[in-house]
Amino acid sequence: MHFECTDLTFTYPGADKPVLDRLSFSMAAPGFNAVFGPSGVGKTSFARLLAGHGTLAEEHCRHEGLSTLLYSYNQERLPGWASTGSHLEKVCPEENTGLKDELIRIFRVESLMDARFSQLSMGQQNRMNLIRYLIQDFDLLILDESLANVDEALRETIILAMKDLFPDRLFLYISHNLMEVARFCRDILILSRGKSGTVVRGLDYTLGYVPDPAGLDRTMLEIMNAV
Amino acid sequence: MLFRRIYQFLIVYAAGVSGLMGIKYGVGLSDYVIPGPELILETAGRVLTTYFFDCINTLSVTILGQLISIFMAFSVGILGRKSTWVGSFIKVMAYNIQAYPIVALAPIIFILLGDGFLSRLLIASMICYFPLLLSVLGIMASPVEDIEHFYKATGRMRWQLEVKIRAFENLSKLTTVIAGSATLAMAGTIVAEFIAADAGIGYSIRIALYQSDLAGILTALFMIGIIISVYQGLLETAGEQVKTKWSAPKGGTLI
Numbered sequence: 099m100h101f102e103c104t105d106l107t108f109t110y111p112g113a114d115k116p117v118l119d120r121l122s123f124s125m126a127a128p129g130f131n132a133v134f135g136p137s138g139v140g141k142t143s144f145a146r147l148l149a150g151h152g153t154l155a156e157e158h159c160r161h162e163g164l165s166t167l168l169y170s171y172n173q174e175r176l177p178g179w180a181s182t183g184s185h186l187e188k189v190c191p192e193e194n195t196g197l198k199d200e201l202i203r204i205f206r207v208e209s210l211m212d213a214r215f216s217q218l219s220m221g222q223q224n225r226m227n228l229i230r231y232l233i234q235d236f237d238l239l240i241l242d243e244s245l246a247n248v249d250e251a252l253r254e255t256i257i258l259a260m261k262d263l264f265p266d267r268l269f270l271y272i273s274h275n276l277m278e279v280a281r282f283c284r285d286i287l288i289l290s291r292g293k294s295g296t297v298v299r300g301l302d303y304t305l306g307y308v309p310d311p312a313g314l315d316r317t318m319l320e321i322m323n324a325v
Numbered sequence: 326m327l328f329r330r331i332y333q334f335l336i337v338y339a340a341g342v343s344g345l346m347g348i349k350y351g352v353g354l355s356d357y358v359i360p361g362p363e364l365i366l367e368t369a370g371r372v373l374t375t376y377f378f379d380c381i382n383t384l385s386v387t388i389l390g391q392l393i394s395i396f397m398a399f400s401v402g403i404l405g406r407k408s409t410w411v412g413s414f415i416k417v418m419a420y421n422i423q424a425y426p427i428v429a430l431a432p433i434i435f436i437l438l439g440d441g442f443l444s445r446l447l448i449a450s451m452i453c454y455f456p457l458l459l460s461v462l463g464i465m466a467s468p469v470e471d472i473e474h475f476y477k478a479t480g481r482m483r484w485q486l487e488v489k490i491r492a493f494e495n496l497s498k499l500t501t502v503i504a505g506s507a508t509l510a511m512a513g514t515i516v517a518e519f520i521a522a523d524a525g526i527g528y529s530i531r532i533a534l535y536q537s538d539l540a541g542i543l544t545a546l547f548m549i550g551i552i553i554s555v556y557q558g559l560l561e562t563a564g565e566q567v568k569t570k571w572s573a574p575k576g577g578t579l580i
Contacts, residue, residue: 231475
């Protein structure tokens with residue numbers, strides 16, 4: 099599988115300049131890849147274009163073998179009329195019940211199953227939201243700041259678990275955390291104003307990884323130079 | 326909620342009667358124009374029971390009219406929430422009809438249907454229906470993207486779920502609008518009774534008016550105020566309970 103875009107340009111109605119200007123890149127799939135760049139550079143616009151199944155994305159992006167695209171973002175909410183556990187149960191396909199239970203344990207939300215969504219902290223809300231996406235059938239899942247407000251240690255646990263549990267899926271992880279992106283992602287698409295998009299190779303750590311400080315420095319420097 | 330409504334009304338009523346007394350004694354008007362406190366109390370003692378049952382009669386029509394309006398407003402609001410031509414047609418029609426004073430249509434209804442229950446019911450429903458419809462349309466046509474996105478993206482969105490999400494997210498607005506529409510329905514019923522009906526508190530006010538009986542009218546206003554305050558208070562309390570039951574976790578309280 100391969101995921102690539104060629105000359106993708108998008109301008110918001112009424113705007114003078116395009117938010118995405120002739121964006122071209124190619125990245126391997128499946129894997130845990132990232133979209134990185136400063137605020138306002140068009141990361142979310144790009145993700146929404148992809149997930150919206152618009153004609154623009156269809157014309158300029160090729161994602162063979164990736165038929166089900168899902169987009170999750172960090173301000174999503176679960177309805178408030180029932181407990182989070184009940185919502186997860188309702189949206190969980192029968193065959194993924196075991197996976198759901200495992201994710202609940204890994205994401206450390208077992209004790210929150212009887213709570214309403216509004217009662218959770220922002221980090222807990224984001225974890226709960228991400229679980230319900232992960233138990234769906236998908237080929238590509240875009241995570242737009244989906245782990246925001248989650249502490250660093252738990253974020254690492256979650257990312258490594260996702261890579262271990264879903265080796266045959268493609269993730270596009272949108273984050274502002276340079277070190278995290280450099281350590282855990284394989285292909286990192288760097289978006290910056292005036293450039294058409296650069297893909298940098300990350301360290302792609304998996305469970306039981308051995309840290310490579312020199313490699314990390316090199317990758318981070320490479321990313322910063324591309325921004 | 327209930328008691329707050331009642332004492333707020335009592336303050337307003339007392340201020341109104343005090344104003345009238347101020348004018349009466351300030352200008353030196355006779356009891357024929359503005360009755361004194363003794364005459365008001367004497368009249369109240371005589372007609373209070375009759376007026377109470379008249380108000381209950383009016384309230385029963387009001388409640389029925391309001392229920393019909395709520396049912397209609399939700400049915401049409403749910404149908405008109407989409408950006409299809411049917412939805413746009415319903416919205417434009419509702420906005421335009423709402424701008425017209427519906428009470429002016431009352432004579433036509435009386436000519437076609439005559440005096441009686443049906444005419445009162447129809448006018449009460451019509452008067453509170455359009456403001457309700459506009460509110461329901463506004464709520465139902467506004468997507469709650471942060472919640473709906475997941476269901477749309479995963480193909481789980483059904484119209485029932487969409488309506489449930491939007492109603493739940495706007496529960497406070499909906500209960501306020503429904504409680505507020507009680508006043509409109511009551512006003513519609515009283516106007517209908519005042520114009521041409523043969524029962525209800527509006528009919529009693531008409532008789533008191535023809536007899537220049539301001540003490541009777543003040544007593545009727547007192548009864549109407551108390552009854553509508555109790556009704557609105559009950560509606561608001563019921564709304565609060567629905568909200569609490571629907572959004573609070575079982576066996577616990579909201580943090």
